[in-house]
């Protein structure tokens with residue numbers, strides 16, 4: 001195995017030395033690559049040939065304003081799920097017609113916030129539909145359904161099918177219709193989201209189920225098929241990327257067929273989050289300690305779950321590369337090790353039982369595919385400062401796009 005082959009094959013660093021970046025900006029930090037971000041945006045924009053097709057980037061995956069602006073330049077719109085996310089989209093230049101507000105259990109003031117801004121709002125329960133109708137009688141609304149198809153990489157990210165809190169289930173369609181009538185609401189769109197990290201088959205199953213439901217409603221302007229497209233988190237293990245062309249063809253087939261039967265070229269929307277941003281981001285951090293506790297070896301780093309929560313939260317795999325002082329090759333995979341963070345909990349790890357070259361104190365680690373649900377899920381737990389974010393721009397220049405937190409802001413002295 002050639003060490004660090006994944007970033008090399010992507011030309012991720014574009015000539016920069018990750019060790020030098022860390023030396024200049026401190027450890028840990030998030031580093032993004034603009035060229036890769038734009039490529040992934042284009043994959044999604046070109047997924048379907050169906051002409052009235054829109055991509056709403058689920059901005060919870062990464063809310064950095066500079067990355068959001070790049071996605072906007074590439075023609076993406078956004079899904080926001082909170083007022084803060086709406087404000088991030090606005091700050092990155094998205095106009096109201098480009099922002100969809102998809103909420104779950106929102107208080108009425110948040111619905112009012114979206115109504116005041118003229119955003120398309122999607123609610124996902126009868127009670128929220130009733131609340132919206134009282135606030136905005138005669139208005140337009142979108143509904144999130146759960147037509148019974150769900151799946152994902154971990155039970156915590158399955159958002160359709162039985163046993164999830166999301167969406168309106170099909171036995172409530174009659175009640176939906178009577179609430180729409182009661183408040184004179186116009187149902188302009190329906191959506192669903194089956195869950196995260198699906199490789200396409202399930203997406204198409206979900207698409208079929210949602211389209212079947214769509215015939216229940218006349219005068220829809222759009223149908224939103226959700227997101228969750230997978231990325232290969234285990235490239236070092238040979239995992240291959242999603243075949244975008246093949247998936248697009250499968251999705252397209254049902255879109256054209258539906259539009260013909262429905263009698264108009266209705267708009268179709270997809271809502272990818274991680275597909276857009278995961279692979280353009282690497283988390284860089286430092287090995288500060290090596291030890292053996294009994295049989296188990298540990299590499300202790302500054303990348304706790306306050307920095308990257310996914311392994312702790314979902315047992316997620318992230319490929320890891322080693323950048324050793326002087327550019328030395330780390331050698332073959334000769335040890336099994338747990339790579340952990342600096343947080344005061346045993347669940348704090350980046351990789352468990354990982355087969356690695358022998359790690360050393362002072363090694364810099366690159367945790368790959370950290371662009372989605374990395375910084376956006378980071379926290380100040382243990383009063384750690386959230387890391388800075390940097391971008392390798394298309395022209396190769398490095399740019400700081402968010403500062404590290406400051407103690408002054410974090411302490412919140414009154």
Ligand SMILES: *Cc1c(COP(=O)(O)O)cnc(C)c1O
Nearest residue numbers: 058193196227228271272273274
């Ligand atoms: C999180 C979310 C997405 C995006 O999921 P990914 O796995 O990041 O693609 C899309 N739609 C909704 C409603 C979501 O909550």
